[in-house]
Amino acid sequence: MTAGQFEGLDDGPSENIPHDDDETAEDLARAAAHAARDLRKERLTLALRGGTAGPERRRAMTTMVEKALQLDWAAAVAPLNDRPKRRRQSGLDGLALAAVGSVARGQTGPASDLDLVLLHDGRRLPADEVGELAQRLWYPLWDGGLRLDHSVRTPNQCREVASADLSAAIGLLDLRVIAGDAALVVKTRTSLLSDWRGGIRRRLPQLLESLDERAQRYGEAAHLLEPDLKEARGGLRDVTVLRALAASWVTDRPHGSVDEVHELLLDVRDSLQAVTGKNNDRLLLPEQDAVAVLCGLTDADELLARVADCTRSIAYAVDVTARRARQSLPTRRLRPGPRRPRLRPLGHGLVEHDGEVVLGVGVEAAQDPVLPIRAAATAVRAGLPLSPVTVEHLAQDCPPLPDPWPTAARDEFVGMLAGGPSLAQVWESLDRAGVISRWIPEWTAVRNRPQRNAIHRHTVDRHLIETVIQIQGALRDTSRPDLLVLAALLHDIGKIAGAQDHSIAGAPIAGKVARRMGLSEEDSELIERLVREHLTLIELATRRDPDDPRTVEALVGAVGERQETLHLLRALTEADATAVGSVAWTAWRARLVDDLMARAATALSGEEPPGPAPIAQAEVELVRTVLADGRPRVAVTPMDELFTVTVVAPDRSGLLADIAGVLASFRLTVKSALVRTVGSDHLGEQVEGDHDIDIAVDTWWVESRGDMPPPELLEQHLRRLSEGDQSVLEPLIRRDAGFRSRAGAPARPRVVLLPGASEDATVLEVRAADRPGLMHAIGSALAGVGVDLRSAHVATHAGQAVDVLYVCEHGGGPLAPPRVAETVSVLVDAGSVPSAGRPV
Known part of the structure; x- marks a missing residue:
C-alpha cells in the first residue's frame, strides 16, 4: 500500500x-x-x-x-x-x-x-x-x-x-x-x-529501539525454523512500521517487491490460522506441512524458503527506510544555508556518506571485478552498511571474478569474513542482490534452506554466517586464520537436497570452492578435511569413552598427522556449536572436548597413548569415604544453568538404573551423563592401600526446575534402593505413566551396534524419545540380562535421548553375537514408552 x-x-x-x-x-x-x-x-x-x-x-x-x-x-x-x-x-x-x-x-x-x-x-x-x-x-x-x-x-x-x-x-x-x-x-x-x-523527531529513536528490542526477543524470521510471522524481524509488524514511517512524511517506503512479499506472507498467516483455527502467528514445525499444502506448496521446506525470502525483503526494506528517515531529520547547524554532504574517505575509492558506504566519484565499477569484495570488506571493517544504490551498482556493473580468483580478491574476502558481527548485515545485502551466488554458486543450494534438527535456530545459510562470526575469537590463536574462517563459512555447504551425510557431501564442494578462490592444493585439501570431520571431535568427546584407546585413535585418524589441524578442528567445533546455541555448547561439553583433544595431542606428539584420565581430587575424597564404609556418596555442584551430580559408589549390577531412578524421582532432568568404573589397579595410583574393589565414579549433569535436593537425601534414597526398598521410585513410575498419555505414540527406539569403536567392549547407541524413566529402564534392562556396563555417555537434545553404552561380559571382554542380539532386544523394549500399568 x-x-x-x-x-x-x-x-x-x-x-x-x-x-x-x-x-x-x-x-x-x-x-x-x-x-x-x-x-x-x-x-x-x-x-x-x-x-x-x-x-x-x-x-x-x-x-x-x-x-x-x-x-x-x-x-x-x-x-x-x-x-x-x-x-x-x-x-x-x-x-x-x-x-x-x-x-x-x-x-x-x-x-x-x-x-x-x-x-x-x-x-x-x-x-x-x-x-x-x-x-x-x-x-x-x-x-x-x-x-x-x-x-x-x-x-x-x-x-x-x-x-x-x-x-x-x-x-x-x-x-x-x-x-x-x-x-x-x-x-x-x-x-x-x-x-x-x-513528533517524529522524538519518536524515531523510540521506534528504532523498539525494532531492535523486538528482533532480540523474537529473532529474525528469515533464519528461524519456527518463525513468528508477526513479531519476528521481517514479519508483519515490520510492514506496519514501514507504513508508520511513510505516514511521518520524513521518508518514502519501498513499493513493488515489498508489497508483493507482504501479500505472500499474509497468505501464509491466513493458511496457518485456517489450519490451527486460532489467531496464531508462530509457524510451528508440526503444522508446517499442512500450511504448505494449503498455500499450494510442495512441502514444509518450500514453505520455509518462501517465508525466508519474504521476510528478508521486508527486513531489508525496514533497514533502508529507517536509515533514510534518520538521515532526513533536521539537525542543529551552526551555519545557515544548504546542507553539505559529509564524506569520510575509507580508501579504495569508497567513502562514508550519511552512515553508509558508497562509491566515490570517478570509481569505474565496470573495470574492477574485485570491487564488490573490496567494498564489502571495507563496510564490514567500518561497521557500516553498504548503500542500496552501491549494492545495485556492484551487482549490475562489476565484471565476474576470474577463475581462480586473484590474490587480492581472496585476501579481501578473508578480511571481510574476519571483520566481526557487522558481517551479517553486509552479507545479507549482497546475498539479496545475487552477488554472493556469483562469488560462490554453491551457496544457492543452501540459501534459505531449513534444518530438520530441532536444536538449530537458523537456516543453513544464516548458521554458516553465525559460525564465521563466532569463530572470530580463535583467529589470533592459529597460524592459519584464513583457512579457519573459510572452513567455518563452508562447513555445512553439503546440507543440500538428497545428501545422506552433509559432512561427506560437503567436503568436495568446499574443496572446489577453495580451489576456485586460488588456494593451493594442500590448503584446499585441509579445508576439505575440516569440513568432512567438523562433527568428529564433538561426537567422539560426547558419545565415546575417552579412556578407550580406540576413541583417541579415531580422532588422530580424522585430523591426520598435523597438530595444527587438530587445533583448527577444535576452534571450528566450538564456533559451530556456539552458533547453534547454548544447548549445543556448554561448559561440560567444552570439558569433554578439551580432555579428548589433549589426549590426541599427546598421541600426535609421538608419546605413549594416554591411559585413563585420573579422577579429580574432589572425587578422590569421595572414593576414600566410600572405601571406608562401602556406602554411596553424592556431591552436588552448580554449573552454569545446570547442576553437576557426582555419585561415587561400589560398582554393582543395576547401579546405573538406581542412580537414574533416584534423580528422576526428584524431577531432575538429565541433560548428559558420564558413567565409568574405576578399577582397583587404577585406584592404587591415587588412593593409598590395597583395595580389591571396583568403584563407580559417575557424573550427571541435570536440570532442576525447583529446589535441588541435598546430597544427603540422594544418598539416603540410593541406600534404600540397594537394600531393596523400591518405594522411592513410586514418583517416577507415576511420571512415566503420565508421559505415555501425553506423548501419544512416539517412534520405536533404535539401537545400533558401533563396530570397531572399542577393542574390549561392545558399543551400542540407543536413540529414543526422552522420558522420565528412560535411563532407569535402560539400566534395569542391562542388569536383567547380566551385562556389565563399563561406561555410558548420555545426551539429550530436543526431546531425543542419544545414549552410547560400553557393555561387557562379566569379567570383561565384548559380548558374543548371541548376547549382542539379546541385549539389543531388551534395550529396544526398555526404550519404548511403557504400556499403562506396566512398571518402569
Missing part, C-alpha cells in the same frame, strides 16, 4: 446492514448475537473452501466482519433510539465504532482478533450511558467466541494514549470507521496523523 493509499483509506463506514423500522431492540440483539456466533466459523470456512488465500479473500473476510459489527452496532444503539426525541437527535452524532489492526487495513485473516474502539465526543452522552453502550457492543462478540481487544475513548484520550505509548500510536494511525459518526473518526485520525508527523 502506498503512502497515498495510507491517506485515503475508506473514511466512511461500510454500508450499514438494512433493517425494517418495525424491528425491535430484541430482534436486533438476536440478529447481532447470531452473526457474532457464526462469524468465526464462516471465516474459517471461507479460508478452507477456496484453497490458497489472497487479497480478495481477505477483503471478503473484512466485509464479513464489518457486516457482523454493524449488526452489533445497530443492536447496541437501538435502546438509544427508543429514548425521547431530544436524545435521538443528539445522542448518536458523537458516537462511532472504529477499528484498528487487520480489520482497519482490510487484511482480516480466518481467525484474526478484532481490535475495536468505541469513540465518543465526551459531551453528548453521560459516561454511564457510554459504558452501557460498550457492554452491549462487547458482550455479543465475547459470547460468540471472538477474541476482542477493545477500548472506549474520546479523541483527546486517543491522542493522550498515542503520545504515551509508541505501539498504540502506530496502531491508531490505521483508525477506520465501522459504523456511526464517520466525521468523528476522520477528525480523530487526522489529529493523530498530525501529532505523529509533528
Whole structure:
C-alpha cells in the first residue's frame, strides 16, 4: 500500500446492514448475537473452501466482519433510539465504532482478533450511558467466541494514549470507521496523523529501539525454523512500521517487491490460522506441512524458503527506510544555508556518506571485478552498511571474478569474513542482490534452506554466517586464520537436497570452492578435511569413552598427522556449536572436548597413548569415604544453568538404573551423563592401600526446575534402593505413566551396534524419545540380562535421548553375537514408552 493509499483509506463506514423500522431492540440483539456466533466459523470456512488465500479473500473476510459489527452496532444503539426525541437527535452524532489492526487495513485473516474502539465526543452522552453502550457492543462478540481487544475513548484520550505509548500510536494511525459518526473518526485520525508527523523527531529513536528490542526477543524470521510471522524481524509488524514511517512524511517506503512479499506472507498467516483455527502467528514445525499444502506448496521446506525470502525483503526494506528517515531529520547547524554532504574517505575509492558506504566519484565499477569484495570488506571493517544504490551498482556493473580468483580478491574476502558481527548485515545485502551466488554458486543450494534438527535456530545459510562470526575469537590463536574462517563459512555447504551425510557431501564442494578462490592444493585439501570431520571431535568427546584407546585413535585418524589441524578442528567445533546455541555448547561439553583433544595431542606428539584420565581430587575424597564404609556418596555442584551430580559408589549390577531412578524421582532432568568404573589397579595410583574393589565414579549433569535436593537425601534414597526398598521410585513410575498419555505414540527406539569403536567392549547407541524413566529402564534392562556396563555417555537434545553404552561380559571382554542380539532386544523394549500399568 502506498503512502497515498495510507491517506485515503475508506473514511466512511461500510454500508450499514438494512433493517425494517418495525424491528425491535430484541430482534436486533438476536440478529447481532447470531452473526457474532457464526462469524468465526464462516471465516474459517471461507479460508478452507477456496484453497490458497489472497487479497480478495481477505477483503471478503473484512466485509464479513464489518457486516457482523454493524449488526452489533445497530443492536447496541437501538435502546438509544427508543429514548425521547431530544436524545435521538443528539445522542448518536458523537458516537462511532472504529477499528484498528487487520480489520482497519482490510487484511482480516480466518481467525484474526478484532481490535475495536468505541469513540465518543465526551459531551453528548453521560459516561454511564457510554459504558452501557460498550457492554452491549462487547458482550455479543465475547459470547460468540471472538477474541476482542477493545477500548472506549474520546479523541483527546486517543491522542493522550498515542503520545504515551509508541505501539498504540502506530496502531491508531490505521483508525477506520465501522459504523456511526464517520466525521468523528476522520477528525480523530487526522489529529493523530498530525501529532505523529509533528513528533517524529522524538519518536524515531523510540521506534528504532523498539525494532531492535523486538528482533532480540523474537529473532529474525528469515533464519528461524519456527518463525513468528508477526513479531519476528521481517514479519508483519515490520510492514506496519514501514507504513508508520511513510505516514511521518520524513521518508518514502519501498513499493513493488515489498508489497508483493507482504501479500505472500499474509497468505501464509491466513493458511496457518485456517489450519490451527486460532489467531496464531508462530509457524510451528508440526503444522508446517499442512500450511504448505494449503498455500499450494510442495512441502514444509518450500514453505520455509518462501517465508525466508519474504521476510528478508521486508527486513531489508525496514533497514533502508529507517536509515533514510534518520538521515532526513533536521539537525542543529551552526551555519545557515544548504546542507553539505559529509564524506569520510575509507580508501579504495569508497567513502562514508550519511552512515553508509558508497562509491566515490570517478570509481569505474565496470573495470574492477574485485570491487564488490573490496567494498564489502571495507563496510564490514567500518561497521557500516553498504548503500542500496552501491549494492545495485556492484551487482549490475562489476565484471565476474576470474577463475581462480586473484590474490587480492581472496585476501579481501578473508578480511571481510574476519571483520566481526557487522558481517551479517553486509552479507545479507549482497546475498539479496545475487552477488554472493556469483562469488560462490554453491551457496544457492543452501540459501534459505531449513534444518530438520530441532536444536538449530537458523537456516543453513544464516548458521554458516553465525559460525564465521563466532569463530572470530580463535583467529589470533592459529597460524592459519584464513583457512579457519573459510572452513567455518563452508562447513555445512553439503546440507543440500538428497545428501545422506552433509559432512561427506560437503567436503568436495568446499574443496572446489577453495580451489576456485586460488588456494593451493594442500590448503584446499585441509579445508576439505575440516569440513568432512567438523562433527568428529564433538561426537567422539560426547558419545565415546575417552579412556578407550580406540576413541583417541579415531580422532588422530580424522585430523591426520598435523597438530595444527587438530587445533583448527577444535576452534571450528566450538564456533559451530556456539552458533547453534547454548544447548549445543556448554561448559561440560567444552570439558569433554578439551580432555579428548589433549589426549590426541599427546598421541600426535609421538608419546605413549594416554591411559585413563585420573579422577579429580574432589572425587578422590569421595572414593576414600566410600572405601571406608562401602556406602554411596553424592556431591552436588552448580554449573552454569545446570547442576553437576557426582555419585561415587561400589560398582554393582543395576547401579546405573538406581542412580537414574533416584534423580528422576526428584524431577531432575538429565541433560548428559558420564558413567565409568574405576578399577582397583587404577585406584592404587591415587588412593593409598590395597583395595580389591571396583568403584563407580559417575557424573550427571541435570536440570532442576525447583529446589535441588541435598546430597544427603540422594544418598539416603540410593541406600534404600540397594537394600531393596523400591518405594522411592513410586514418583517416577507415576511420571512415566503420565508421559505415555501425553506423548501419544512416539517412534520405536533404535539401537545400533558401533563396530570397531572399542577393542574390549561392545558399543551400542540407543536413540529414543526422552522420558522420565528412560535411563532407569535402560539400566534395569542391562542388569536383567547380566551385562556389565563399563561406561555410558548420555545426551539429550530436543526431546531425543542419544545414549552410547560400553557393555561387557562379566569379567570383561565384548559380548558374543548371541548376547549382542539379546541385549539389543531388551534395550529396544526398555526404550519404548511403557504400556499403562506396566512398571518402569
